Amino acid sequence: MSGADTGTGTELTRRDAADLAGLLAAGEVSAVEVTRAHLDRIAAVDPAVHAFLHVAGEQALADAAAVDQDRAAGEPLPALAGVPIAVKDVMTTRGMPTTCGSRMLDGWIPPYDATVVERLRERRLVLLGKTNMDEFAMGSSTEHSAFGPTRNPWDTERIPGGSGGGSAAAVAAYQAPLATGTDTGGSIRQPAAVTGTVGVKPTYGAVSRYGLVALASSLDQAGPCARTVLDAALLHEAMAGYDPRDSTSLTGPVPPVVAAARSGDVAGVRIGIVRELGGEGYQPGVRAAFEAAVDLLVKAGAEVVEVSCPSFTAALAAYYLILPSEASSNLAKFDAMRYGLRVYPEGVVAPTAEQVMAATRAAGFGDEVKRRIILGTYALSSGYYDAYYGSAQKVRTLIQRDFAAAFEIADVLVSPTAPTTAFPLGAKLDDPLAMYLNDVATIPANLAGVPGMSLPSGLAAEDGLPAGLQIHAPAGADDRLYRVGAVLEGLLRDSWGGPLLDRAPDLPGPAGVGARSDAGPVVPATTAGGQR
Amino acid sequence: MRSLAEPGAGAAQPRHRVPGHALDSAGYVTAGATAPARAAVRARRPHPNGNLRMSAISREEVSHLAALARIELSDTELDTLAGQLDVILGAVATVQSLAGDDVPATSHPMPLTNVTRPDVVRPGLDAGQALSGAPEAEQHRFRVPRILEED
Numbered sequence: 001m002s003g004a005d006t007g008t009g010t011e012l013t014r015r016d017a018a019d020l021a022g023l024l025a026a027g028e029v030s031a032v033e034v035t036r037a038h039l040d041r042i043a044a045v046d047p048a049v050h051a052f053l054h055v056a057g058e059q060a061l062a063d064a065a066a067v068d069q070d071r072a073a074g075e076p077l078p079a080l081a082g083v084p085i086a087v088k089d090v091m092t093t094r095g096m097p098t099t100c101g102s103r104m105l106d107g108w109i110p111p112y113d114a115t116v117v118e119r120l121r122e123r124r125l126v127l128l129g130k131t132n133m134d135e136f137a138m139g140s141s142t143e144h145s146a147f148g149p150t151r152n153p154w155d156t157e158r159i160p161g162g163s164g165g166g167s168a169a170a171v172a173a174y175q176a177p178l179a180t181g182t183d184t185g186g187s188i189r190q191p192a193a194v195t196g197t198v199g200v201k202p203t204y205g206a207v208s209r210y211g212l213v214a215l216a217s218s219l220d221q222a223g224p225c226a227r228t229v230l231d232a233a234l235l236h237e238a239m240a241g242y243d244p245r246d247s248t249s250l251t252g253p254v255p256p257v258v259a260a261a262r263s264g265d266v267a268g269v270r271i272g273i274v275r276e277l278g279g280e281g282y283q284p285g286v287r288a289a290f291e292a293a294v295d296l297l298v299k300a301g302a303e304v305v306e307v308s309c310p311s312f313t314a315a316l317a318a319y320y321l322i323l324p325s326e327a328s329s330n331l332a333k334f335d336a337m338r339y340g341l342r343v344y345p346e347g348v349v350a351p352t353a354e355q356v357m358a359a360t361r362a363a364g365f366g367d368e369v370k371r372r373i374i375l376g377t378y379a380l381s382s383g384y385y386d387a388y389y390g391s392a393q394k395v396r397t398l399i400q401r402d403f404a405a406a407f408e409i410a411d412v413l414v415s416p417t418a419p420t421t422a423f424p425l426g427a428k429l430d431d432p433l434a435m436y437l438n439d440v441a442t443i444p445a446n447l448a449g450v451p452g453m454s455l456p457s458g459l460a461a462e463d464g465l466p467a468g469l470q471i472h473a474p475a476g477a478d479d480r481l482y483r484v485g486a487v488l489e490g491l492l493r494d495s496w497g498g499p500l501l502d503r504a505p506d507l508p509g510p511a512g513v514g515a516r517s518d519a520g521p522v523v524p525a526t527t528a529g530g531q532r
Numbered sequence: 533m534r535s536l537a538e539p540g541a542g543a544a545q546p547r548h549r550v551p552g553h554a555l556d557s558a559g560y561v562t563a564g565a566t567a568p569a570r571a572a573v574r575a576r577r578p579h580p581n582g583n584l585r586m587s588a589i590s591r592e593e594v595s596h597l598a599a600l601a602r603i604e605l606s607d608t609e610l611d612t613l614a615g616q617l618d619v620i621l622g623a624v625a626t627v628q629s630l631a632g633d634d635v636p637a638t639s640h641p642m643p644l645t646n647v648t649r650p651d652v653v654r655p656g657l658d659a660g661q662a663l664s665g666a667p668e669a670e671q672h673r674f675r676v677p678r679i680l681e682e683d
Contacts, residue, residue: 111661204641218640247647248640317624328601335602337676339665344677345604353677354602362604370603374594375617377601387628394631396638432616433623449641475642 009037017083017177017231024082027071031064031082035126038084042128042175045507050150051160051170053089054097055129060084064126080238081124086176088167089130090137091222092211093117096127100213101135101145101163104340104364114211115243116180116222123238128176131166135366136331137187137215139163140438143429144368151425152195154465154504158422161191161438167225168195173507178235179225184215185319186418186442188223189454193417193468196456196500198232198485199225201442203475204449205250208243216326217248219319219446227501229455229486233261236478252476260479261486267301269484272410276312277441277470283420285460286467290416293457293469296491297484305410309402314395315444320436321379321392322447328376331369336360371432400448407474412484415441417454417468445472453481455489456500466500589617 012020012034023029039057046052067082092098092110094117099105113121120127134144142150142165150165152158153173160169167179168191181188183201192199200223207222214220224235240254271294278290298304335357336342345351345359365373379388406413418438428434445452450472457469469488473480493499591614598605605613659672668675 108665111657111664244649248642248644250642311630314626314630317626320620320624321627332602336667338674340667342667351677352681353679356677357602358599358604361602365603367609370598370605370609371613371616371620373601373603374597374613375620377597378589378593378617378621381597388624390637391627391631392624393637393639394635395627397635398631400638400641433619436620447641 009033009040012037013041013174013177015177016228017080017226017234018228020083020177021080021234024067024071025077025079031067031071031126032061034082035060035064035084035128038128038176041173045153045173046175048151048156048508049153049169049173049175050148051131051166051173051175052086052129053099053101053132053145053147053166056096056127057129059095060126060128063124067124067126070124078123078238080178080234082126083178084126084128084176085120085235086128086131086167086170086179087117087120088164088180088182089133090163090182090213090215091117091180092213093127093130096130098130098213099147100137101133101142101147102364102366102369103146104334104360105213106146106341108340110211112211115208115245116239117211119239119241120180125178125238131164131170131179133166133187134163135369136213136327137163137182137184137220138327138368138372140186140190140435141423141425141428142166143425144366146366149425152422153507154196154422156507158424158465159194159427161194161418161422163187164191164199164225165195168192168197168199171195171197171225171227172501172504177227178231180222180235180239181225182212182215182220182222183442183446183452184219184221185323185446186439188225189442189452189468189470190418190438192225192454193456193470194422194466196466196504197225197227198229198453198455198489199223200232200236200453200478200481201445201451202236202240202478203250203451204446205246205248206240206254206451206478208241208246208249210243210245214330216323217330218326219323221446227499229453229482229489230258230261232453233257233482233486236482250476255477255479257479257482260482263483264487264490265301266297266484266487269297269302269480270409270411271297271302271304271484272307272406272413273304274312274406274413274415274472275306275308276310277415277444281419281440282416283460283462283467285462286416286418286420286457288461289458289467290414290469293488293492294414296495297488300487300491302484307406307410307413309399309406309444311395311398311402312444315399315447316436316440318392318395318399319439319443319447320375321388322396324372324376325379325389325392326376328373328380331365331373334361334364336364340364368432396447399444403444403448403450403472403474411473412480413472415470415472416457417441417470421460421463421465421467441470448475450475451478451481453485455485456492458492458496458500459503589614589621 091114094113132150139162141159142162150160152160164181170176172195188199224232226232243249341364343360343363453471454468663669
């Protein structure tokens with residue numbers, strides 16, 4: 001890194017957020033240069049990746065210019081001021097479309113910011129645009145986006161994970177150093193795993209849900225997407241904190257995640273390997289990368305114990321009752337009356353509100369959303385409620401107890417993040433249950449409310465694609481994820497000779513793109529609807 | 533219209549595929565499906581406690597649910613969904629056999645009660661902002677289709 005030409009756009013887009021923050025604070029680069037470099041990168045590679053549904057080029061440059069102006073005037077600025085970020089399209093953004101990957105909200109411009117977005121703006125990060133996602137965050141591949149799938153930067157014929165595939169791909173493709181995500185059953189962690197990036201689901205309630213289009217309110221949690229553990233910690237700290245507008249918001253202080261990421265010590269830390277996550281059914285290369293990573297932690301002084309969480313085997317089943325039940329209720333708000341799409345039924349003179357509602361929801365929702373709403377409606381039906389929803393809630397208790405027992409003997413728990421590496425686009429689209437199985441290792445954390453991180457563990461030998469390692473910590477002890485994650489990241493990078501993403505193939509795009517930092521076209525504002 | 537509260541309807545129909553079998557084209561994922569698939573097979577058997585047996589979800593039930601959820605479905609969608617939901621329900625029914633009556637239900641990960649805030653006036657959306665996304669508006673109000681049936 002030393003001696004690098006910091007002035008070129010390509011170099012700037014390769015920099016981590018922590019590096020960029022340092023360069024900006026030292027006045028070595030301007031926020032406009034950094035922003036323009038990323039907008040150029042988006043213009044060059046997003047036709048191949050499709051991580052973005054909306055790019056707010058002009059606004060981003062204006063926001064960056066304002067940061068530069070304030071810095072020149074000697075005003076004190078927050079640590080991440082001028083660092084670009086991409087925002088998952090599940091978060092409301094004033095003046096910027098918010099579609100949640102759905103036709104239902106195509107073209108909707110919210111009149112208010114989500115608390116997370118407000119906090120990012122207050123901290124003077126530069127919002128580049130909105131990232132693609134499975135419709136209403138239902139999916140593990142982004143193939144359920146109404147606006148077309150995002151592609152994995154490692155292999156554009158493969159899925160980037162989901163639902164936050166857009167955010168993970170944007171970070172992996174150097175279109176943004178940071179992105180926001182939401183994780184209801186793995187939507188931050190599984191995309192991180194299959195794109196070779198870092199993603200964290202904080203403790204439930206750590207980040208405000210105000211302004212997030214709700215999927216399953218008792219499971220949803222926003223968190224950071226980044227290329228390094230330290231960057232994730234910096235963004236975690238920027239996003240988290242009490243918000244009176246979210247009644248489930250945690251009131252305590254944010255755990256010291258940045259300090260933990262910098263601590264560099266795992267001596268004596270008890271690492272629990274969860275017997276039920278990672279055995280049979282996990283791709284051999286994913287398991288091998290996981291085991292090699294655990295060996296590194298042992299060499300660094302950590303103790304390893306095996307723990308058993310027998311109820312985890314039922315987590316997927318409980319999740320696919322609880323989630324659709326809550327989603328069917330949350331998505332009732334899309335009623336064609338106050339905002340979003342309205343479709344009148346064909347051939348009906350003076351239709352009733354109910355008929356308009358049914359026609360609108362038929363046209364505005366995709367297959368997966370319809371499937372889950374119907375499933376949830378079924379699980380909540382009288383006569384079935386106790387057998388399905390009620391039983392699932394009991395399983396949730398058992399999963400919480402398993403976590404509690406495991407944390408009696410281990411400080412953190414580890415497992416592979418996802419059973420496989422990225423699969424080809426279309427491979428599981430017609431088989432919902434096969435798609436659901438991607439989240440088998442990430443779902444327990446959502447049901448119990450505990451925090452989880454995925455970081456790259458290596459490339460699977462059989463396909464050369466990235467695999468992820470997941471770390472769990474007790475609720476409120478998010479800093480442990482960062483302590484262990486940062487040490488492991490350093491050890492792995494030493495063993496690889498650099499970041500895993502350095503091994504990703506070049507993406508198609510104009511040669512030398514991004515090499516100009518002070519010229520080139522400004523990416524025009526586009527909207528999801530306008531792109532196709 | 534048939535009530536959803538009729539457990540066991542169609543339980544004897546053995547036409548359903550076992551979920552895991554669909555996964556074999558994706559290589560290693562096949563193995564990943566084995567545990568839930570086995571669980572699904574178990575769930576097909578009558579429950580030892582004699583409560584709800586797994587039943588097929590019929591096309592008519594899906595149609596009724598869609599009406600409750602206010603989603604118009606085409607005939608093709610009804611056919612596809614009935615099959616898919618049946619497979620999914622077969623897999624998730626395992627929850628019934630795991631937790632006994634002594635296990636309390638958990639609805640929320642964090643125990644929170646009576647969250648309050650001071651009752652003070654704060655700025656909110658004005659009418660123009662609130663109506664900015666409305667499909668139709670009139671006289672500073674949401675304009676909606678009629679809500680009463682003609683008589």
